[in-house]
Amino acid sequence: MQKNIQNNLITWYNKNHRHFPWRETKNPYYIWISEIMLQQTTTEAVIPYYTRFIETFDTIDKLAKASLEDVYKLWEGLGYYRRAKHIHETAQFICENFHGQFPATYKDILNLKGIGPYTAGAICSIAYGMSTPAIDGNVLRIISRLYALTDNIALTKTQKKISQIVSELLIGYDASSFNQGLMDLGATICRPLNPQCQNCPIAAFCKAKEIGQQKVLPISIKNIKHKELNYITGIITYQDQYLMIQNPAGLLENLYGFIQYELESPYRFMEEFEKQYHLPLSLVSYHGQVKHVFTHRTWHMHIYHFTLSHPYNTMYHLEDISQIPVSTAHLKVLKHYLKQK
Template sequence: MNNIEQQRYFSRELLDWYGRSKRDLPWRRHRNPYYIWISEIMLQQTRVDTVIPYFNRFIEKFPTVEALADAPEDEVLKCWEGLGYYSRARNLQHAARQVKEQYGGIMPSGKEEVFGLKGVGPYTAGAIRSIAFNIPAPAVDGNVMRVLSRYFLIEEDIMKGSTRAHMEDLVVRLIPEGRASDFNQGLMELGALVCTPKSPKCLTCPVMEHCAARLEGKEESLPIKTKAKPPRPEYRVAALVEGTGEYNGKVLIRKRPSTGLLAGMWELPHISLSQGKETAPISLPDEAAMDRLAGELKTEGIPIRPVGHLMDAEHTFSHIHWNMRVFRCQWRDISAGSLQAAESAAAYAAVYKDTVEGNIDVEAGTANSSEPQYRWISQSDMAFYAFPNVFLRILNQYFTSE
């Protein structure tokens, strides 16, 4: 079989298989570009089964581009809570505002226009254009590269830009006229369900007969992929500060800066145990760690007294692995000395006095938006704040045990 015949066979058998075997997914029930866009962003780094309930809730809350564009960011982040990679949600809302302002709320179909949206890369642009508009654009992700590497025996590193470009060109040649939407979805589906990373299900594969890797016994050694660097470990200590008096039963949380990792989300006050500009993590005995935690939070105007170890937690980002030790802490009595120290640090004086609806809004008269914000919250209040997964687990475990 020559290359042209091999390609025609692949396209024909793939489309037949997809027509028989495609999963019933909520974003496939409509050719709505907005739905397809949302689903593709959510599916980045995330399993389909995990995405489905999030997609349904997100569409219910933000049914149109305009609804997403006009929503408060905190609501968008809260709706995204648990999916991780929160920059996806912020970029999605930014792009929704672009669509509203530049295209009247109608998703564009042009290559440059789609690719110009915030957070939309080559794969996502190709997926939106091909699935929603049936345009013969390549949508090459990890699943697709694995299928193509095996079927066509492409023994090149898929982490290289030249390999991706070669595969994008190949996909364009493979797409039958008028079938871009089904073809690209079928290609993704084959990689997700049959041509899996480990133990591929070759005997049920619709294109197994002419798969070059299978014929040469290389199906499990492809694709070739340079291993990424392991995430850098960091050791952190966090304060679970318990309220007293009118704040009894509540804990203290703070808002992260508006830029950077986990921007704009809420967390327990915590510090890194790195020293100066050193990148290597260090670990400290509990007593020393508690002293350092109390000392650094004092400079933010948060006078606490750690009383002991509460729990440990871990979380892995793409490039960092947090090892976190959480200490139960008490709020120290506010004295003239502590208030003076807080004011001298331009932080948060009179924390118990400056409240909004029972929560602290301790800006101490400063207009510096880069200063952290703090709140006292109960378990029921968690519904109104978006937390990274690691702090969501810590707080849920704490409130459940209490």
């Protein structure tokens, strides 16, 4: 067999690939769900969520007919909940426009809500065998090293350049194995720090290794603004019930959580709450601070316990809370409170 990048990588992948449940199928719907779940989440964390999700919604039609709250409940703890909302809306769109069958062209797949070029390329190559590149962080890093590219891979123009390189490498080869081979290579060998070049099936072709720059490349400098936010987060109770509200549009949309205000004092919290809900609060105790980190912001939640003299219409017993989709941030708050109580 001719020794080149493609053959070496595909042969290595076929012998050494990681085993995941979504790799046991060519069903584009299942592959789509796995790819959306894998965004910003580790493969180990995704496996149980993926398994439960597919067991519950084994067809697009079942997903489309489910309530959004049921979808959120299965997603609870996985984070980035807008992904769940998008797949629910997309399932409904597919049922309305494609008779419940997942579309089979790159253009149609790319036009689906919540799907970008990487996800569309992954689905097309893995499910349908199309020669479409699937460019994620692993691929950007590998190609940057392979060709000793000194361009910043955080820039769109560099990503387009790398996409063109991969498109040319795919011509005439098994796109599914090649793309997944790049994914596995980046996850296990060509890692961000201390790449294991001695185990790499394409090290002989790597220009960065040849010039001793494999620990320097890629150049990846992102301009990210990160916000630090401080909240008074209220555990508001009436007898053994907890007041929780469903979040409006935006971050953590439709998930349940405690009321919190970006204020400097629990007494200001009480004033703001009474102004909004027309109910007085009694301040009971302080229960420390919980931190939750999102991609571009960090919440510092200062937890205070308040009580109501009358129940409100969205109050839940602890066993009820376990049945509704609650944000991970506020599950942390509840666990912390119960531990401190």
